[in-house]
Amino acid sequence: MIEVRDLRREFTRTRKLGRFRRERTRVVAVDGVDLAVAAGEAVGYVGPNGAGKSTTIKVLTGVLVPTAGHVRVCGVDPARQRRELARRIGVVFGQRSQLWWDLPLAESFDLLRAVYRVPAADYARRRAECVELLELGPFLATPVRQLSLGQRMRGEITAALLHGPELLVLDEPTIGLDLESKERLREFLAELHTSRGTTVLLTTHDLDDIERLCPRLVVIDRGRVLADGPLDALRAEVSPERVLVVDLERPPAAPLDDLPGVVSVRAELGGLRQHLSFRRADTTAAALIAAVAGRAAVHDLSVEEPEIDEVVRRLYARR
Numbered sequence: 001m002i003e004v005r006d007l008r009r010e011f012t013r014t015r016k017l018g019r020f021r022r023e024r025t026r027v028v029a030v031d032g033v034d035l036a037v038a039a040g041e042a043v044g045y046v047g048p049n050g051a052g053k054s055t056t057i058k059v060l061t062g063v064l065v066p067t068a069g070h071v072r073v074c075g076v077d078p079a080r081q082r083r084e085l086a087r088r089i090g091v092v093f094g095q096r097s098q099l100w101w102d103l104p105l106a107e108s109f110d111l112l113r114a115v116y117r118v119p120a121a122d123y124a125r126r127r128a129e130c131v132e133l134l135e136l137g138p139f140l141a142t143p144v145r146q147l148s149l150g151q152r153m154r155g156e157i158t159a160a161l162l163h164g165p166e167l168l169v170l171d172e173p174t175i176g177l178d179l180e181s182k183e184r185l186r187e188f189l190a191e192l193h194t195s196r197g198t199t200v201l202l203t204t205h206d207l208d209d210i211e212r213l214c215p216r217l218v219v220i221d222r223g224r225v226l227a228d229g230p231l232d233a234l235r236a237e238v239s240p241e242r243v244l245v246v247d248l249e250r251p252p253a254a255p256l257d258d259l260p261g262v263v264s265v266r267a268e269l270g271g272l273r274q275h276l277s278f279r280r281a282d283t284t285a286a287a288l289i290a291a292v293a294g295r296a297a298v299h300d301l302s303v304e305e306p307e308i309d310e311v312v313r314r315l316y317a318r319r
């Protein structure tokens with residue numbers, strides 16, 4: 001669905017030095033990115049400010065021409081076949097609108113239908129589905145400029161889906177939304193991906209979006225891919241140890257640090273709570289729980305994993 005090899009995109013920045021003198025500097029925004037996304041995948045594309053995410057998205061959607069590299073999206077060259085691509089993909093930029101500000105939301109949808117020449121029955125079905133799931137009914141007649149950010153974003157997502165795209169590209173779709181709106185949007189996108197099989201590529205600074213929607217994470221920094229893989233695999237890579245926290249009925253008769261696979265133990269509450277660090281490679285949580293239960297009566301337990309923010313922080317720290 002997306003095929004990118006050795007993508008580079010440079011910009012020239014001009015700075016005035018005097019009345020007639022200008023200094024030109026070259027900025028390499030994307031510096032040799034490889035990315036392959038198969039149909040039906042949901043991929044999170046993350047990185048710190050200025051990492052090159054938006055530039056990549058703009059190249060993939062045909063807004064920017066690459067300086068070098070091979071780019072194919074839905075089998076077409078985005079820069080050369082932008083119209084063809086527009087029929088195959090849906091794009092949502094959190095910071096930019098594809099709706100007509102002075103028109104009621106419903107009229108924007110009708111215009112987009114005309115632009116994309118969507119057959120009437122398909123349009124009616126997709127529109128009705130989005131209106132229902134995104135609860136757009138109450139403000140279909142409201143001019144876009146009077147909508148709240150959350151309402152408008154739901155409108156933007158609908159606008160991007162009316163022509164039935166195979167691929168949905170979202171650049172910061174939850175930026176500025178309150179928690180409830182974010183959650184509603186994530187729920188809708190997760191449903192879209194699982195039930196319709198729409199391929200999703202998402203950039204975001206809110207890693208909860210990724211946790212919820214994207215089993216696969218691509219981390220970029222300074223225009224280069226730092227890591228690419230399933231979230232769980234990246235978690236295991238940056239953090240080979242996990243922690244089993246057990247609450248016991250009574251403090252153990254002997255320390256638990258000799259259990260197979262345990263690297264270190266920290267006790268709390270007079271020994272009633274034990275934090276057992278163990279290496280993923282050496283044992284499983286299930287085996288360790290069984291071993292603990294053989295030594296003491298277990299009241300409650302949980303396994304602690306680093307949060308996704310921590311995983312990404314550690315990936316950046318490795319660069």
Ligand SMILES: Nc1ncnc2c1ncn2[C@@H]1O[C@H](COP(=O)(O)OP(=O)(O)OP(=O)(O)O)[C@@H](O)[C@H]1O
Pocket residue numbers: 011012013027028029047048049050051052053054055056
């Ligand atoms: N039109 C442009 N002219 C000059 N430099 C640009 C232009 N667009 C982007 N850049 C530079 O390219 C680099 C990558 O920018 P880009 O917007 O792709 O990053 P990003 O990862 O999307 O960042 P953010 O998370 O802040 O949106 C930055 O150094 C930026 O200043």
